[in-house]
Amino acid sequence: MENSKLSSALFAGTHFNRKRFSADFARFHQGPTPSPAALCAPFPEKKRKRKSGKAKAKKNQKKRAEAAIASSSDAVEGFNVFKGLTAKNDELRSEKVETGKDEDSVAVRRRKEIEREIERAAVLRKRFDIHIAGQNVPAPLESFEELISRYGCDSYLVGNLSKLGFHEPTPIQRQAIPILLSGRECFACAPTGSGKTLAFLFPLLMKIKPGSKGGVKAVILCPTRELAAQTVRECKKLAKGRKYYIKLMTKDLSKSGNFKDMHCDILVSTPLRLDHAVKKRDLDLSSVEYLVLDESDKLFELGFVEVIDSVVEACSNPSIIRSLFSATLPDSIEALARTIMHDAIRIIVGRKNSASSLIKQKLIFAGTERGKLLALRQSFQESLNPPVLIFVQSKERAKELYKELAFDDVRADVIHADLNEQQRQDAVDNLRAGKTWVLIATEVIARGMDFKGVNCVINYDFPESVAAYIHRIGRSGRAGRSGEAITFFTEEDKPFLRNIANVLVSSGCEVPPWIMALPKLKRKKHRVDRDPISTIPDED
Numbered sequence: 001m002e003n004s005k006l007s008s009a010l011f012a013g014t015h016f017n018r019k020r021f022s023a024d025f026a027r028f029h030q031g032p033t034p035s036p037a038a039l040c041a042p043f044p045e046k047k048r049k050r051k052s053g054k055a056k057a058k059k060n061q062k063k064r065a066e067a068a069i070a071s072s073s074d075a076v077e078g079f080n081v082f083k084g085l086t087a088k089n090d091e092l093r094s095e096k097v098e099t100g101k102d103e104d105s106v107a108v109r110r111r112k113e114i115e116r117e118i119e120r121a122a123v124l125r126k127r128f129d130i131h132i133a134g135q136n137v138p139a140p141l142e143s144f145e146e147l148i149s150r151y152g153c154d155s156y157l158v159g160n161l162s163k164l165g166f167h168e169p170t171p172i173q174r175q176a177i178p179i180l181l182s183g184r185e186c187f188a189c190a191p192t193g194s195g196k197t198l199a200f201l202f203p204l205l206m207k208i209k210p211g212s213k214g215g216v217k218a219v220i221l222c223p224t225r226e227l228a229a230q231t232v233r234e235c236k237k238l239a240k241g242r243k244y245y246i247k248l249m250t251k252d253l254s255k256s257g258n259f260k261d262m263h264c265d266i267l268v269s270t271p272l273r274l275d276h277a278v279k280k281r282d283l284d285l286s287s288v289e290y291l292v293l294d295e296s297d298k299l300f301e302l303g304f305v306e307v308i309d310s311v312v313e314a315c316s317n318p319s320i321i322r323s324l325f326s327a328t329l330p331d332s333i334e335a336l337a338r339t340i341m342h343d344a345i346r347i348i349v350g351r352k353n354s355a356s357s358l359i360k361q362k363l364i365f366a367g368t369e370r371g372k373l374l375a376l377r378q379s380f381q382e383s384l385n386p387p388v389l390i391f392v393q394s395k396e397r398a399k400e401l402y403k404e405l406a407f408d409d410v411r412a413d414v415i416h417a418d419l420n421e422q423q424r425q426d427a428v429d430n431l432r433a434g435k436t437w438v439l440i441a442t443e444v445i446a447r448g449m450d451f452k453g454v455n456c457v458i459n460y461d462f463p464e465s466v467a468a469y470i471h472r473i474g475r476s477g478r479a480g481r482s483g484e485a486i487t488f489f490t491e492e493d494k495p496f497l498r499n500i501a502n503v504l505v506s507s508g509c510e511v512p513p514w515i516m517a518l519p520k521l522k523r524k525k526h527r528v529d530r531d532p533i534s535t536i537p538d539e540d
């Protein structure tokens, strides 16, 4: 997909190029027509006047104060890609235009207050390892209660948070919630299991009036059905006590829904189902005010981009607020997002594209395919600490491994794309309920699925990318709990080993020096044709 097509759709109605359309602008503009240069300048040019010596000294003093404020905000933000002045500083500048004594003292007091606010925000960001890029970024939340005092949130919503046991916002929630509440677009990257779902759901619930009239108000796109279903469940929990219409786009709804009469405040869907409903069932998305792309890098992957583009185009409300969330934000997606979103703020919690620091990661050399099966059995004999998730690279291999483990004394189940929706949901529910100890899975549940208690993730087959690795192992070590991740590798996986090893090192896990001496593979994907999983010896 061309960037231009996507960007044209995302840009629609949000940006007015004053330079290019200066003639049209002039037609609607009262008073003298400004020059194109002036139209593009961040601030209008001020008329210069001759100043007396006293006035000059006063001006210099003000200039020094302004410089001090500007440099202090730049220094504390640290990660400032878009150099610019904060809204607070803009406010200060306009106040400085005042001249009278009283106004001066009011301006000084206000300036001090603003300086304190800037400093407080910077201290909070530093404490929670929040890095932002963008202009006029709202301060992070100190607590959930601030949602009531600062944003007038209904206390029942905050009450729901404490009922769910959420007493403190996580770092991504501290920063993303005020950004979305301020009507700003954002793209956010925060570790797996760090509460991104609540970070985008809560502002929607605060902003949207329950009991929809006039069409769908928010759309959340997820890459898999399981994740979409989970997001609906989370949303309903947060909204308990108010009559929001929160809908999951099921297969039936997508194929035969009567969308004209449908009440829906928040609609959660996979891209294909939503696109189908828009094109074949005339689902109207023109009233959508919020569009969230969860696991955004996955959504932008080849195969999905065209569909995303079409959905984005259908959400034609010019004042729509879009946001992108993921635990991995590759440079290419970030660059694309930066060109297509309007005045968006970037939020990174911790280090970009890194694994959760709560997970103890290990790499194990298993030599061959048969070696992997032996290593798995041995590790189960030594210690099996359920629930355990085992990832393999294809549904065929998932079935093969399931057959092998069926002979062992392990309560195992399997989930892959060949199962129907109910079977997939049952597999997930059984693991959650402790009925199964080990769930063998493909990439289907690698992203976003929240299994709070997963103690260990085993990458039976080496992951095909760094992002896949981060998301797979991120099924453990969630919501502040610790977890373990074991990754088997064979001779065939060695060329890609160093890429994964870097993730271990950056989260403080040990890696043998010989692995770190391997060359880094430039290629982003690694997929190996593997021998079938079987204990029956080959004929040769």
Ligand SMILES: Nc1ncnc2c1ncn2[C@@H]1O[C@H](COP(=O)(O)OP(=O)(O)OP(=O)(O)O)[C@@H](O)[C@H]1O
Residues within 6 Å of the ligand: 165, 166, 167, 168, 169, 170, 173, 190, 191, 192, 193, 194, 195, 196, 197, 198, 326, 327, 447, 448, 449, 450, 452, 474, 475, 478, 479
């Ligand atoms: N403020 C909070 N305090 C305690 N627990 C929380 C808080 N916010 C969310 N959680 C819990 O943390 C867990 C992980 O949250 P969530 O699924 O949103 O993570 P995520 O960042 O989206 O992860 P992933 O990148 O894997 O999708 C959930 O069980 C959720 O209920």
